[in-house]
Structure formats: structure tokens, C-alpha cells
Amino acid sequence: MNANDVEYSKLAEAALFVSGDALSAEDLAKVIGIASVGAISRIMDGLIKEYEARDSAITIAKIGSKYTMSLRSPYSEKVSGLAGAPDITKGALRVLAYISKNGPMMQSAIVKSFGSSTYTYMKELLDKEFVSAKRVGRTKRIETTSKFKEYFEVK
Numbered sequence: 001m002n003a004n005d006v007e008y009s010k011l012a013e014a015a016l017f018v019s020g021d022a023l024s025a026e027d028l029a030k031v032i033g034i035a036s037v038g039a040i041s042r043i044m045d046g047l048i049k050e051y052e053a054r055d056s057a058i059t060i061a062k063i064g065s066k067y068t069m070s071l072r073s074p075y076s077e078k079v080s081g082l083a084g085a086p087d088i089t090k091g092a093l094r095v096l097a098y099i100s101k102n103g104p105m106m107q108s109a110i111v112k113s114f115g116s117s118t119y120t121y122m123k124e125l126l127d128k129e130f131v132s133a134k135r136v137g138r139t140k141r142i143e144t145t146s147k148f149k150e151y152f153e154v155k
Contacts, residue, residue, distance in 0.1 A: 008032050008043050009050075013060075013069075020087075022066035022129075022147070063147050064129070073153065088128065092121040096130055096144075100154070104143035107133065 015023060015031045023031075025040040034040060044060070044067050051060045057075040061068055071079070088096070095114055099105060111118045122142070125131045130148040133140040148154065 005043060005046070008034065008039075009047050012040070012043055012047060012067075016060060016067060016069035022063055022068040024066050028067065061150070063150050064145070066129075066147075088130075089121070089124060091117060092124045095121040096125055096148070099125075099131060099142055100144050100148070100152075104141055106136065106139045107142050108139040110142065 011032045012028050015028060025037045025044070028044070029035065029037055029040050032040070032043075044062070048060050048062065051058065057072055059070060059072050061070070070076070091114075095110060095118060098110065098113065107118070107122065110122070114121070122131070122133070126133060128147075129145055130151070131142050132145050133142050135141075144154075
């Protein structure tokens with residue numbers, strides 16, 4: 001790693017820490033000031049390996065096409081009481097649990113169960129990439145994503 005890569009790596013690490021959300025290579029490229037998404041991927045791969053080698057309580061992972069910084073499982077459970085407000089609203093979490101339990105389903109069925117507020121919750125879940133939606137006729141087929149499985153540690 002050259003001196004620039006070390007500085008870029010530190011900027012990427014700082015961006016993930018401050019953001020609290022998963023960031024795409026494009027997002028990181030803007031922050032760091034590099035036009036090459038390939039260079040970002042190389043830097044992030046190095047950062048992921050560095051955190052793995054450290055055996056730190058903090059980990060950096062690639063979820064889908066985005067990068068995230070989080071705590072490893074045994075540590076997150078012990079310090080979760082110190083965390084601030086949740087990343088997801090209570091209503092959206094209820095809808096997400098319902099979708100997870102009942103598998104892929106039509107949005108119209110979710111609306112029948114939860115009412116019209118479902119649309120607000122679905123927007124939140126789609127924005128956070130916990131669910132995906134595919135249009136089927138006049139409704140949508142909703143299912144959980146790999147990001148949901150990794151975030152909530154669902155097997």
C-alpha cells in the first residue's frame with residue numbers, strides 16, 4: 001500500500017464510522033475523491049482484511065454492493081444497551097418481521113393486515129434495502145433481501 005492508499009483507507013474508515021449506514025463504492029469515491037470505483041474496491045478489500053487480521057470487535061463487511069462497519073456478534077449483544085435510537089421504526093420492524101415470517105408475499109396482503117400505513121413502512125424498508133419489490137399486476141411481490149439476512153443475522 002502506498003501513502004495515498006493509506007490515507008484513502010483512513011478516509012473510507014472514517015466515512016463508514018460516521019455514516020452508520022452502508023455506503024456504496026460510488027459514495028466512498030465521492031468522499032475520498034477518487035474517480036475509480038475499482039480503486040475503491042481494492043482499498044475496501046484491504047481494509048476488510050486489515051480488520052479481520054486485527055480480530056477487532058469492529059468489522060467492515062461488504063453487503064451486496066455496499067460496505068458497512070458494525071460490531072461483531074458477541075460484542076454487539078453486550079453493548080447494545082448503550083446504542084441510541086434504532087435504525088428502523090417500530091412499525092416498519094413489525095412489517096419486516098411479518099414479511100420475514102410469511103416469506104415472499106404480495107404488498108396488497110400486507111396492506112390488508114397492517115392498513116394504509118404499510119406504504120410508509122414499505123418505503124422505509126425499501127430505502128434501507130431490507131426488502132425488494134417486484135411489480136406483479138397492480139400490486140408488488142415483496143421479499144426480504146440478503147442485506148436483511150446479514151443485518152439481522154438470519155440464516
